[in-house]
Amino acid sequence: MFKKILIANRGEIALRVIRACRELGVESVIAYSEADRDSLPVRMADDSICIGPGPSGKSYLNIPNIISAAVLKGVEAIHPGYGFLSENASFAEVCADCGLVFIGPPAAAMTKMGDKAEARSAMSRAGLPLLPGTDVLRSLGEGEAAAARIGFPLMLKAAAGGGGRGIRLVHRPEEFAHVFTTAQAEVREAFHDDGLYIEKYLGHARHIEIQVLCDNYGNGVHLGERNCSVQRRHQKLVEESPSPGIPDALREEMGRRAIQATLAIGYRGVGTLEFLVDENNNYYFMEMNTRLQVEHPVTEMVTNIDLVHAQLRVASGEPLTITQKDVRQRGHAIEFRITAEDPTLDFRPQTGVVENYLPSGGPGVRVDSHLYTGYETPPHYDSLLAKLIVWAPTRDEAIARGRRALSEFELTGLPTTIPFHLQLLDNEVFQQGQAYTNFLAEHSAEFNGKAPAAKKASVRA
Ligand code: MV4
Secondary structure (H helix, E strand, C coil), rough: CCCEEEEEECCCHHHHHHHHHHHHHCCCEEEEEEEHHHHHHHHHHEEEEEECCCHHHHHCCCHHHHHHHHHHCCEEEEEEECCCCCCCHHHHHHHHCCCCEECCCCCCHHHHHHHHHHHHHHHHHHHCEEEEEEECCCCCCCCCCCHHHCCCCEEEEEEECCCEEEEEECCCHHHHHHEEEEHHHHHHHHHCCCCEEEEECCCCEEEEEEEEEEEEECCEEEEEECCCCCECCHHHHHEEECCCCCHHHHHHHHHHHHHHHHHHHHCCCCEEEEECCCCCEEEEEEEEEEECCCCCHHHHHHHHHHHHHHHHHHCCCCCEEEEEEHHCCEEEEEEEEEEEEHHHHEEEEEECCCCEEECCCCCCCEECCCCCCCEEEECCCCCCCEEEEEEEEHHHHHHHHHHHHHHCCCEECCCHHHHHHHHCCCHHHHHHHCCCHHHHHHHHHCCCCCCCCCCCCCCCC
């Protein structure tokens, strides 16, 4: 196990890694930007080092500064968290070149999964089913020919994108040329790679992702699924496990094939394979995230496996101590992302000072947050304030507990999505586990904080 590591991240995930380090006897050094000087991770880490000014490009994305900080502090490894450099293969390579362990997958696996068109081909060769679609398209002509073959509606996606960046739904042939050319320009600007690919659009589907964990010796386990269908502009808002509507046989088959494919590409560490599942329980691989995800606590709550402990153990060369037969899912967990966005202002991100912060507690409640009373949210980063995760024996009890925990959560001084989550839990379609990927689009009037919430359905406590 490492003696000392650097955490090249901020906010709740930095705190999450610091806590795991403390439990494993690993000294934690937090890299922070000037905007995060008064943050809780700086207060809680064993040591800290400033890596630059507030803007991400000058700090959390600044590879030379982060590597210098690691060398100056004499750490053995770097934990990238999620976002920022967590899926940057060049960063992983620079770490290795400088004798530092990158706590994550091999750079080659990150590169292969980072090109979403190449990932589709690689995972198809590894036996996973795909939606009808294409490899990377290099010209409008190629795109038009493929679109004619695949049919409409179709999804146009950026090869270098992922997680919803650079995605467009094209309904009709007459729209295609314009959408393709504008997407190509925007993607070139955003990712310096204008590769686009097409997939047949699957409406009314569930977004199901499988958590996997592999060590350096070819051992791997799948840790169940998370349903992430409730998304706004491709940002996940609520995640839960197990997923309603997924039979055990399908759950087991998706997990088995996901870990088989993950081992086939030479993966190491934690990873997540995202699928779409249609109404007939056919499933299709979409993309693989080669990092720890925001919603990892949902899996931790139902499997009782600490995924950050697992990351640190695997990265330090320890073999997995569990096999697939040891993995058990128990009960039901739901995560609510509490962000500083105003549902009445179309969820526009807001900054501000946290006047009063008193997080929920009690049985089956976990709050992962870096907030404290008086904390001022910096403008440079994403708007995640806290993750509220609830666990209960059944989904109905988890919904009741979620409603109780959200109601008692005190967070004043800036708008949050707490009212949105309370409305969601009162929605009958959600309560019945029938929220598909088009749920929010179809219910937007109900969830903009203006219309009265749908009538309360009684949920058996
Ligand atoms: C799709 C899809 C339907 N068909 N791809 C990919 C990134 C993720 N954030 C959303 N993604 C989707 N990709 C095809 N071919 C549906 C989704 C999707 C979604 C789309 C629109 C609105 C909400 C959504 C929630 C989950 C998944």
